[in-house]
Amino acid sequence: VAVAEEEAGDEDEKLQARPPVVTVMGHVDHGKTSLLDAIRETNVTAQEAGAITQLIGAYQVEVNGHTITFIDTPGHEAFTAMRARGANVTDIAVLVVAADDGVMPQTIEAIAHAKAAAVPIIVAINKTDLPAAAPDRVKQQLTQHEVVIEDFGGDVPAIPVSAKTKQGLDDLLEHIQLVAEISELKANPERPAEGTIIEAEKDANRGPMATVIVEKGTLRVGDAVVAGESWGKLKAMFDHRGDRIGEATPAMPAEIMGLESVPRAGEPFIVVEDERTARELAEDRRRQSTDGGQQRVTLEALSGEIAAGRTKELNVVIKADVQGSVEAIRGSLDRLSTPEVRLNIIHTGTGAVSESDVMLAAASRAIVVAFNVKADPGGKRLAENEGIDLRNYRIIYELIEDVDRAVKGLIEPVTLEVVDGHAQVRAIFRVRGGRIAGCSVTDGVVRRNSLLKVMRDGEVIHTSRTSSLRHFKDDVREVTAGLECGIGVERFESFQEGDVIEAFHVEQKG
Template sequence: MSKIRVYELAKELQISSKELIELLMSEFSVDVKNHMSVIEDEDAELIKELIGENNSSDNKTIVDEYEEILAEEVNNQAKKRKKKKSEEEEDVIGEGGSGVVEIGETITVKELSEKLGKPTADVIKTLIFTGVMAAINQEIDFATAEKVCEKYECLVVKKEEKEELEIVEEEDVIEENLVKRPPIVTVMGHVDHGKTSLLDAIRKANVTAHEAGGITQHIGAYTVNLNGEKLTFLDTPGHEAFTAMRARGAQVTDVVILVVAADDGIMPQTKEAISHCKAAGVPIIVAINKIDRPGANIERVKQELTEYELVAEDWGGDTICVPVSAKTGENLEQLLEMVLLTSEMAEFKADPKRKAKGTVIEAKLDKGRGAVATLLIQNGTLHVGDSILVGSTYGRIRAMFDDKGKSIKKAGPSIPVEILGLSEVPAAGDRFTVVKDEKTARNMAELRKQKIKDESFHSANRVSLEDLYNQIQEGTVKELGIIVKADVQGSVQAIKQSLEKLSTEDVKVRVIHGGVGAITETDVTLATASNALLIGFNVRPDSNATIIADKEGVEIKTYRIIYDAIEDVKSAMIGMLDPEYKEVVNGKAEARVVYKISNVGTIAGCYVTDGKILRNSEVRVIRDGIVIFESTLASLKRFKDDVKEVNAGYECGLSVEKFNDIKEGDVIESFSMQAIERKQL
């Protein structure tokens, strides 16, 4: 006897399953549980005759319902087949036969015994015979687990971690949900050209008054309204942060406003900013600032811009140049209109209905509030209570504030917000994504941490002069990249030409970057990416550069004589590097007050900022990142007493042997020479 399901009968009668179930239970006293219930054919024929065509259901609704039920049925059948297959595989493994065991990078002894279907004691015994002592909850690596599985004649498959599963599900773009979003504008340019003052004038708030010396010390994000349109501005300390974010894959900027002072023209940081913007492929609008000053020359700035392939529109090019004055407010409205025009042409859109994703602009650890992060939402809408994955950390948003400090419940695309609730402080430039729950976020974060740990463990060693010859002989180094920083441009050119002449058949020497000024974090980042050596001539690395170099394993060599630098590289290349002394920096002190005393000389009142200043050590005087004098300490005092050393956080008075030109703001660096043994070649 054949049968028919309720939803199939409903389709034939052109009524919905719900209506049919109600009729069957009330009119025909047929007990049916849901649309998947079965009805005998004889009963079905009788029901067809009685109901007939007397229904008023919408045909389209019925067809849609039928398609949904059919899809559900197919899905259920697939799940049943998958479950049955999984149970069959587990039975094979449980019998101790030649089954398949899937293992990740690591696995606990207990989990391995469960997968093998063997007692934990037997697995531990097998591990002991292979030379590994491990407890029941201890993790073992893939290679060890593979040996154990071989003993039980099981095939081992390495499991690929699918940490981005939740994120991939959200990647589909739904065209009808896309709406116009505010453009994200970054203000860049040379120091003291008026970047923050310009932004200050635009948003009519005094930001620079809160900054030390009127210089921006942090990355800020602000929203501005103009004629009903919103613009989001990023105010950065310079192009370093812009590049650092790009290095992490965070393309956050839509438009760049390049600020150039009309009385100063193109400066070193302006050149670097232009290079970084071009590398990012971001449209540039040039704001020629300080036109109210007597020495302002707008045409000269436009002329200098042509050297960097930025030709003003009134000169026949396609670069928008707007003369402005942050002080008087002249042409600010025109500048913002140009930004809006550029964004309209680019048609920046986002989907506010999807889960939020974006980038960390800045983050800090607050004593009272814990980890605090400023996020820039690039797509979707972020809500209080959302679980988010940020780089290798995670959390659930407990509170959210806008750029004016007001508490908000949600924020859409291109809006900067400050959030609380993360487990750790993320890094600037980290990407964030909303996931379904906190457990998922935590698991993904743990996977990412493990991945970073594994990559760090297996990463290739950095090039250093000490082992350069060995690496050349092993064939690991074919081209030696060098980054040169010096006090003047002439020295950069001289060192570059001399080093590149050292190229041999075994290794080619290539200077990938040369610049003037102190060694910065950007130089170390470039050296890390290029596996290059960093050479400084008459300049020193700043604190951040030293920290990053130590962390990344980048070698920084500093010299006072060009010949020494060339000889070191040459000696390293031919494996003849003689033993030498290694410089150890003991500490740094900043000159706060300077006293000139007759018959004594110049005494500097200093604050020790790092490490400690030693009485018997050698010192160098550094001004604006450039070494101006090297000598020894003539005296070191605390109040009226001579002391042997002064630690960080304390004040002291000192004088430098044969040097009386100490000025406020100079850095006195204490160092000593320590003998180091060279590796035997």
């Protein structure tokens, strides 16, 4: 899969083998960070070991002459935030499970995130040096969550390790290398760079700093870069040791300096021709997000896509008060798939809807159904920001009925008209191809892509959209209150002085 994706748009002879990018996931107390530290320490000389500090959230190690890139995510939400923004930076997920604690709720969440990303999983059973360690019990538990270990006839390797004694680390690294070889990971280093922002912050002395992983091409100091709504010319780059570098090749992590603002973690970046192009692209994106914001993924919208034949699946995250409710809902929803539309339950769990649940839904274009539970504050806030449909139910029958109607494409979307602004017609001008209204914008904003109503004496006499928008002689994207403009309206020319033009847009209500 990895090769097919990366070869798109690249000539075969330019593709070169690249290191794997490995994300380490798991329960916060199961030794994820200490495992990463132990791997890094085995890879440096004794003199360096005492002084090593990890400066950025990613680093590279050498194993038998091959390089591996590790990403240390603060949580699996961050991993999935990257996918939600269109980045598939990870090639292999290492799932860390403590040999004494076994599979915990956070482990189950991590499994769901790794599976949704469709990346190979390697299990690292950590803390095997403890007296209470029970690796076989861990393997049994994982099988219950559809992670079937090789010992039990599955295809997931499980490596017993100890971050403390460093036992099993070589074995783990060899398995990573093996999975990477099978995946045949390649990239073209000769093209303009593309990649992903792993983390970003504003440094008091150096300004906005971002850690990136290059996925394709070679990133160089002096390149013009766009990441989401941020842009800039790279003034300096540093490797994971903090040393200045001039370029970063595919799968290499680097810290970059020179962006005008702090980008969001998980945002893809691209290199463009020059600074002017970078600025224009970033400003375009900023305008789009102000204009329309994020497209909400609602049950109604997905139902409409199914009815129109644009989508063939419906993804659902289930949260409920108790496990019995989860099983009942899952059992009923499993039966709703049809030959035309597949219903995928991508994650289930008990308790409040968390940020992790919402992020998983965002990356998978899923809806979240909550039975007898609410969202915690972080989950609620994230659902609003990411445009996720969070549906609360108290009666199982209603939940099943709603999802069933969506699968059949029967739910009618509820739409709302949102007024953006008004303009008053002061004069009428004849131009090539018709007539336009010379207006003054009295409130709000009129945009080039606005829907419009022409109103006379309080009555709507025509509804369509903007055909042209000018400020003096310039074509413009928008005109705000207090300014004058010329507005062309599709299929309408019978303006009169005193007419009011109302600009609006339509939102689907979830």
